[in-house]
Amino acid sequence: MDFFHHQDLARRNTRVLVGLFVLAVFALILITNALVAAFLFFGSETDLYGAAVYGWRGFLTYFSWQRFGMIGLGISATVALVVLFRWIQLSTGGRVVAESMGGQRLLPQTTDPAERRCLNVVDEMALAANMPVPAVYVLPDERGINAFAAGILPADAVVAVTRGAIDHLKRNELQGVIGHEFSHILNGDMRLNIRLAALLKGITFIGDVGYLMLRSRGHPSANDNRRGGVPALPVLGLGLCAVGWLGGLVADYIRAAISRQREFLADASAVQFSRDPDGIGDALKVIGGYVPGTLVHSARAAEMAHIFFGEVLHSLWLPFATHPPLDQRIRRLDPDWDGQFIKRTPRHYPNPASRNSAAAAGLDRAAVVAAAMAAAAEADEESEQEDAAADADFSANATDYEADTAQRESIPVALVRHSHEPLGAHAIVSALLVQPDTEIYQRQMQVLQDSGIRGLTELTHTLYPAVAELGAPRRLPLIELCLPALKAISEPQYRKFKRTLLQLIQADARTELHEWCLYQLVRHYLDPEFIQVQHSKPRYRRLTQVRESLQVVLSVLAEAGSADTAAAFAAGARELEIPDLSPLPAAQGSVAAFSKAVLQLADLYPLLKPRLLKAMALAAGEDGQLTPEEREIIAAMAAVMDCPAPELL
Structure with missing residues (x-):
């Protein structure tokens, strides 16, 4: 599955969405002008010049270019403000979307078996997709089987599931559903979905105004302007309601047209992540035989219907359905399906x-x-x-779930258990930075002691031998396992956590490349949870504009993981197609220079980023293998550049 290609398609769909949105707003301007003219016509018995006129001729006298421009400007400004407000509201992260749906955060410390199983499945799918584990939310009052992913970037993504899903899907079926949602994260669908929700709110806002006007008619008076006894204000309100209804139809059609094909792609990606074609297929069959289906009763569900795994409302007409028919999705996954759904009635599962x-x-x-x-x-x-x-x-x-994770990732069970606790996760990340040199080790232990976090020094000292024994091959998955627990700490605790990490890194008065990678991964995936971050912005359209930075990152990567530095550098340079690009001397490839170069490369245009990461992977794999150190470097670069790279890792 070429996720970079589908990310590009998502961006193209965004452009199509904006074009349709502009047409829809123009149509609203035309209809609103007609309604205003009708309002003036029925509200007065004379034309603009005091003459009594009737019929179409009189009606047309109330059209003017000046009014058309004023109404157009007013509607455009109103819609723009509504879209901007909604975008700001939704773009603060997936957490806001999940909580607005009534979602509750699943903490790693939960003792509920169904919730622990769900957290374990999310861990599995995140590692299979080569991305950090996102926060998990559950919609506790929803008995339908459904789920969604929300956020702008993988760094602030969350996965939410209904209680019906975690109670009534088996493990492999839940893997299929969660894998489906991870596809939306990696394909760039989340940003598209948030933009879609913001733009469509702007279209339907006119109807909301009309509804308020319709309710505010009050009691008629002798001074009301009316023609034939028809109150003018309610007529205008009714007309705007009609405009809002038409806008809603347009919005639903746009949303459905863009959403349906993305669902087929996500179903296919779920098979790739779970490596089980029956998982997602059986989940869909269970939904077909389950009485509540995929219905969601949250007040915001209809507005955000396109982000869910299945239909949240019954759609009477396919063009307005946000998801393909259930049987079509199943047959694409299982061509030999006999048409029989899996019957699974709501019940409690005994021991x-x-x-x-x-x-x-x-x-x-x-x-x-x-x-x-x-x-x-x-x-x-x-x-x-x-x-x-x-x-x-x-x-x-x-315990069974933790043992499964430990066996799958070749990580001791004790470390897996500690990674699910905030203090344990802090200690594990600290242990990854601790050095064996006695003098430096003592300074680092003093840093932990000075942090004021009770038990951190002792726990880090206890876990350090096991973490050190794992070595570089398991550093990356261990960091990813720790992220959900660290997202559960408070903002003051997080600031103290970051300060402690920096002091641990600076304890030996120099920064190693693996320390930079660890800090960047942690910072990039945790910062959006606690502080408002400024994401990278496209500035460079051509790779030649960042030639020096490309030279630095390729040189550092070639030096870090390959015996033949020149051959590794050449393999990456060929992919970039930049002539006369040569490796730098090792002395010029410092961590500071590498960090500065990566920050500049983060401002590349989106389609150039996967090409760069591919070049990095080719350079790293020139000797026939991708070492753990090389994986860390590429993963850290991808994180800083806001560009997930599951295929490359």
Whole structure:
């Protein structure tokens, strides 16, 4: 799956969306002018010059270019302000969207088995997609099976699931749904969805104004201007309601047209991430056989319907449906599907041990019944064992999930458990920066002691040997596992956390490249959770404009991971197609120069960033392998450049 290509398609869809939006606003201006003319016509018995006129001739006298311009300017300004306000409101991060839907943050410390299983699945899909673990929210009052991803960039992304999804989907089915949402993050759909919501709110706002005018008619008086006894203000309000209704239809059509094809792509990506074609397919089959379906009852659900995994409202007409029909999605994943949905009724899943005890008791009773009933007893036993196996998927305990993650990522279970606690995550990240040199080690321990965080020094000292033994190959996944717990701390705690990290790095009076990578990854994915950040802006249209910076980053990467520095540099330079690009001496490839170069490259135009990252991957892999150090460098660069690179890593 070429995610960079689909990110470009998302940007093209944004341009199409803006074009349709402009046409829709122009149509609103025309209709509103006609309504104002009708309002004036019915509100007065004379024309603009005092003459009594009727019919179309009289109606047309109330049109004027001056009024058309004023109304057009007023509507455009109003819509622009509404869009701007809504964009600012939604662009603060996925957390705002999730909380506006009634979502509650799932903390790593939760003891609910279904919630722990969901967190574990999100961990799995994040690592499979080569991106940090996002925050997870649950919509506790929603019994429908649904989910969504929200945010502007992967750094501020969140994944939200309904309670119905985590209660009624098996592990592989939940993996498919979560993998689907990760596709929206990597394909650039989240930014498109937020823009879509902001623009469409601007279109429908006219109807909201009309509704208020319609409700404010009050009691008629003798001085009301009217023609034939028709109150003028409610007529205008009713007309604006009609405009808002038409705008809503246009908005729904635009939203549906852009959204449907992205859903097919996300379904295919879910198979790639989960490596299980039956997971997402079975989840869709369960939805088809589940009475609540994918319905969501939140007040904001209709407005944000296009960001969900499935339809949140029943659509009577396909052109206005935000998602493709369920059977079409299933058949694209399973061409041999027999058309039968999976029936799964709402229920509480019992502990497997109790089910096994019941089966054992059934065996004891079967031993004393007549021989004619033996076959039936055996069949009942097999059925109960199958049910117990199915229930085990829903009732495994937290320890099992942590053990699964530990085995999959080759990380000790103790570290996985500590990564789910804020203090443990802080200690693990600190241990990644601790150095074995005795003198430096003592200074770093003193930094932790001076931080004033109770227990941090002792826990870091305890975890350091296990973290050091893992070495470079597991640093990146270990950092990613720690991010959700660190997002749960307060803003003052986060500022202290960042200050401590910088002091640990500066304890030896120099900054190593892996320390820079770790700090950038942590800062980039945690800053949006606590402070307002300024994202990079496109400034450079051509790679030749940042030639010196390209020279620095390629030289540093070639020097860091390849025995043949010249060959590695040449492999990356060929992809960039910049003539006479040569490697710099090692002395000029300092961490400070590398950091400055990456910050400049973050301002490249979007389509140039994946090309640069591909060149970096080619340089790193010139010797036939991508080392952990090289992976860290590319991952840190991708983070700073706001450009996810799942395919490259």
